[in-house]
Each structure stands twice: as structure tokens, then as C-alpha cells.
Amino acid sequence: MKKHNIILPLYIIWLIILVLIPFILMLILSFAHTDGLDFSNISFSLTNFKEIIDPVYFDAYANSIILSFLASLICLLLAYPIALTITKFKNNKLKNIILIMFILPMWSNMLLRIIGWETLFQPNSILNYFDISLNLIGSPIAVVIGMVSTYLPFMIFPIYTVLNKIDPAVIEASYDLGATKTQTLRRVIFPLSLPGIYSGITMTFLPSATNFALPERLSAGKINLLGNLINSNFGKTFDYGFGSLLSVILITIIFILTIFINRKDKDGDLLL
Amino acid sequence: MIKKFLTTLILIIGILLLYIPILIIMLLSFNNSQRPYEFNGLTFKWYTQIFSDNSLFSAIINSWSIAICATIIATILGIFIALAINRMKQKYKPFVMFLNNMPILNADIVTGVSLMIIFTLLGFTFGRFTMLLAHIFFCIPFVVLSILPRLKQLDNNAYDAARDLGCTHMQAIRKVIIPGIKIGILTGALIAFTMSIDDFIISYYTTGEGFSNFSTWIYSRLNRRTFNPAAYAYNSIITIGSLLILIYINIGIRPGGKKIEKN
Numbered sequence: 001m002k003k004h005n006i007i008l009p010l011y012i013i014w015l016i017i018l019v020l021i022p023f024i025l026m027l028i029l030s031f032a033h034t035d036g037l038d039f040s041n042i043s044f045s046l047t048n049f050k051e052i053i054d055p056v057y058f059d060a061y062a063n064s065i066i067l068s069f070l071a072s073l074i075c076l077l078l079a080y081p082i083a084l085t086i087t088k089f090k091n092n093k094l095k096n097i098i099l100i101m102f103i104l105p106m107w108s109n110m111l112l113r114i115i116g117w118e119t120l121f122q123p124n125s126i127l128n129y130f131d132i133s134l135n136l137i138g139s140p141i142a143v144v145i146g147m148v149s150t151y152l153p154f155m156i157f158p159i160y161t162v163l164n165k166i167d168p169a170v171i172e173a174s175y176d177l178g179a180t181k182t183q184t185l186r187r188v189i190f191p192l193s194l195p196g197i198y199s200g201i202t203m204t205f206l207p208s209a210t211n212f213a214l215p216e217r218l219s220a221g222k223i224n225l226l227g228n229l230i231n232s233n234f235g236k237t238f239d240y241g242f243g244s245l246l247s248v249i250l251i252t253i254i255f256i257l258t259i260f261i262n263r264k265d266k267d268g269d270l271l272l
Numbered sequence: 273m274i275k276k277f278l279t280t281l282i283l284i285i286g287i288l289l290l291y292i293p294i295l296i297i298m299l300l301s302f303n304n305s306q307r308p309y310e311f312n313g314l315t316f317k318w319y320t321q322i323f324s325d326n327s328l329f330s331a332i333i334n335s336w337s338i339a340i341c342a343t344i345i346a347t348i349l350g351i352f353i354a355l356a357i358n359r360m361k362q363k364y365k366p367f368v369m370f371l372n373n374m375p376i377l378n379a380d381i382v383t384g385v386s387l388m389i390i391f392t393l394l395g396f397t398f399g400r401f402t403m404l405l406a407h408i409f410f411c412i413p414f415v416v417l418s419i420l421p422r423l424k425q426l427d428n429n430a431y432d433a434a435r436d437l438g439c440t441h442m443q444a445i446r447k448v449i450i451p452g453i454k455i456g457i458l459t460g461a462l463i464a465f466t467m468s469i470d471d472f473i474i475s476y477y478t479t480g481e482g483f484s485n486f487s488t489w490i491y492s493r494l495n496r497r498t499f500n501p502a503a504y505a506y507n508s509i510i511t512i513g514s515l516l517i518l519i520y521i522n523i524g525i526r527p528g529g530k531k532i533e534k535n
Contacts, residue, residue, distance in 0.1 A: 005356075007349070007352045007353055007356055008353065008356035008357070008360065008368075011349075011353050011356075011368075011412075012368060012371065014409075015371040015372065015374075016371070017390065018375075018386070018387065018390060018409055019371055019374050019375065019386070020371070021390060022385075022386030022387070022389050022390045023386065025389055025390075025393075026385075026386070026389070078282055078285060078286050078289075079286075081278070081279050081282045081283075082282060082283055082286050084279075085279050085283060093522075096522040097519075097522075098283075100515075100518045100519065100522060101287060101290075102286070102287075102290065103518070104511065104514060104515055104518065105290040105291065105294060106466060106470065107466065107469075107470070107510060107511065107514040108293075108294050108297070108507055108510065108511045109470060109486060109487060109490065109503075109507050109510075110470055110472060110487070111472055111487055111490045111491060112293075112297050112490065112503065112504065112507050113293040113294060113297070114293070115293075115297070115490075115494070116292065116293025116294065116295075116296035116297045116300075117292070117293050117296075119296060119300065119308040119309070120292070120293075120296055122308075122309060124309040125308070125309050126296075126299070126308070126309060126310075126311055128309065129311070145289070148289055149289045149290060149292070149293060152286060152289060152290060153290070156286075202377060206377075206379050207379065207380065209379075210379035210380065210381045210382070211380070211381075211473070212381065212473070213472065213473075213491060217494070227379070227381050230381050230382070230385065231381060234385050234388070234477075243385065247381075247382045247385055247386075250379055250382055251378065251382055254374070254377050254378050254379065254382075257377060258370060258373055258374060258377050259370070261373075261377070
């Protein structure tokens, strides 16, 4: 098994270089003030921490949490019944067609799908032909609709995977023991599907809060989320210190989630 | 009865939410007017412009070449990494799995920024090479994760039996292990390809020198006159094409095929 002995350490080194070292660098940058990535004039201070509690950014934090939460919640409310319905299809062909219908949109470019919504939400859109003007650009509703539309499949599939794995005998046992359909759903199926829900929320909440192109297009730049803050600090103002601090906070949240999910999901097959 | 009506309604809402933007893009791809709010006749001109707009066409080619290269490299590496992780001591496994899962769970923008920082410090020239490297980086974990559960199901003695019967190490892997995990490999490759070809944020942070894939090409041209609706046309071809392929795979030759069911 010599080959394996080489590739694994190499992979670990590769991950350390591309995951751990950037994290450590950003951690250092959080406490520092630099000229972009020029470390020669580095000076350490806590200004970034002062900046992070500047009320100017509170809107962005609140929007990130509220809008992404709403989007994830709507995704969950839609995805759970959808996933449950798909598992119940007896006809395999029909089941596959429905599954395909939910996979297919992911093969259409994400930015273009957002532009699709954008053209529809503009005051002047093709809907004017039907005397309708949605005029939603700039509203939180537009952003939430965009988020749900983009990330719904990422909620459906983890839940579907878990539901599909539930042993039918368990459900039959529940009926045999006298439980009604609703009781079975609430007491048996739902608790068993929790890991799928956790992973679905992770796959929708964080991307919603950190995708900068989506709010940029659907709110015409009026609504900023965490992703927009990070993007503008790294891409426009080159304030790497503040951008790093925000990223480090995000990574910490994700670290905790990763540990949580790894514990719940030993095979790691819920992340797909 | 009400419950059935409700689930049907939810199914329809879900499908509408996913398909409205795609249908709009298709509509725009046939729109003679370049302004998205007016429709003045059908045209196929955007479909021919996919090939005549050089910057768009090269962005499309870049998307495909990066996705194909990244998928092939990530799949081959992923197989051997998964084999190694499967055989490693339980003690260190959580650490490796933790590092492996980070790129999947991490926000794209954080991954993009991380890579940008490390590539800058390593002195890389941003462009085709850095983008490919980034794509390989985020594709490998998906391949590893789809192969590991299949490896677990595989009988550990199969490899040893193959070796006892005279196979070399590589022969045993090629003839015994790979066929056993074939579905995992295909799923992983498919997910890797899907992630790579549609990627925007990570590509945005790891490209440079005018090298763009389809997504970064669109982003840099939004609201500009250089934006060409041929992008809508290309996207519509991809949507219809993938629909036909998926239907062919699932219904045409293998009814009840389980390949794409997972994600």
C-alpha cells in the first residue's frame, strides 16, 4: 500500500496550505493594518474590531441574518413536503423525472438565473405587456425570492437522501403500534430526518448570506449582506484587515458547524 | 384531500420558483430586442453570435476546459485519497475529514479570498493556472465524499483476495476496487463537474490577466454595452441539452438508474 502512504500526507499538506494557512493569515490580518498583502508596513491594532461594531454595518449584519433566515425557512417549508412527496412515488420513472426537474436548474448558470429574476422585477419588464409592473428591485422580497430560487435544491437533496434511507419497516412498526399518519410523521419520520434538515440549512443559510452577486443585482446595491461587505473590502477598498476579520468570524461559525455535522454524520454523505 | 392539494401546490410553487428565471432567459434568448423589457419579434441571431462573439466564445471554452480538467484530475486524485482515508487509523480520521469538508461547508467567498491570499503570497500569476488549481481544490472533497460510503460497503477482503490470487497492487485496485465503487466515482465526478462549470465566486477571486470563464464573463459585463444576449442563448442550449441527456440516462437505457439520484 505504498502509494496510499504518499498521497495522504500530500493531500493533508495541500489542505494545510490552502485551508489552514490562509485562515491563520487572515487571523493575523484581523489584528493588523496593512497595505493590501504587503506585510512590510504591518502595524498591529484593534481598529478592525472597533470597525466591526460600527453601526454603519449593523444593517448588513441584520439583513444577512434576517433575509438568509427567511430564505432558509421558506426553503425548508417547501423542501420538506417536496422531498417527502418524491420518496413516496412508487413509479421509479416518475420519481426520477421529478428528481431531474429539481437537479436541472443547477446546470443553468446561477448569475443568469438571478438576471432572469432581475428582468422580471424591474419596473419595466416584459410583464408590462400584461399591465403588470412588479417593481420589486431593491426590496427585501426580491432578495429572498432570489435566494429561495437559487438554493432550494440544496435543501431538497439532503432531506430527500435522509428520508429515502429510512427503513420502511420502522414506519410500518409505528402504524402497527397504533400511531396515526400525523403522529408517525411527527414522532418517527421527522426526528429521523433531522440530520438532513441540519445539513440543508447549512447549505442554504450560509451561501445566502455570503453570495454578493445576488443582493447586488436584486436590490440594485441597496441591500448589503455579509458577502457584499467581504467582497468590497477585498475587491474594492483593499481593507484586508477588516475583510479578514469578517471572514475569520464566518470561518469560526463554519468550523463549529463542521464539527457538529461531522459528529451527526459519520459517513459524510449528507454534504452531497 | 386538502393535504394532497397542498402538497401538489407546494410542488408546483417549488418548480415555478426554479423554472421562472430559466424560462425568462430562454425567452430573452429569442428576443429580437436587446432591451430585456421589450419583445419585438423572434430571432435566432443570438444563437449564431455564440460563435461569432470571440470573448464570449473563449469564456465558454474556458469554462468547459477548466471544468473537464478539474473533474478528471480531482476524480483521479479523489479515488486514491478516498482509498487512503478508508484505510487510515480511526484516530486521525476526524482531523482529515474535517479538513476535507471545510471547502464544501465554507462560504464560497471565504474560500475565494483564502485562495487569493495564498496564491498572491506564493507569487503565482493569476489566470488559467490559478483558476484550475482552485477548481481542483474544491472538487476533490466532493469526489472523496461520494466514494467513501461506497468503499465502506466494499468487502475489505476483496482486495486481499485479489492480491492472494496474484494481482499486483494496481491490478487489484483497477479490477476489484474500482468496479465496486464505480457509482461513487461517477456521482463524485458529476458533482465536481456541476460545481466547477457553474462556479462564479471562487473563479472571480482566483482569476486574472483577462482570463474569464462564463460566469466571470457575465459578471464583468452586466449593465455594460459589451454584454451580449448570446449568453442567454448559450445557457438555453445547455439547459435543454442537459435535460435531454438526463432523460436519456434515466429513462432511456436504465429505468430506475440510481446514478443521479444523489444530488
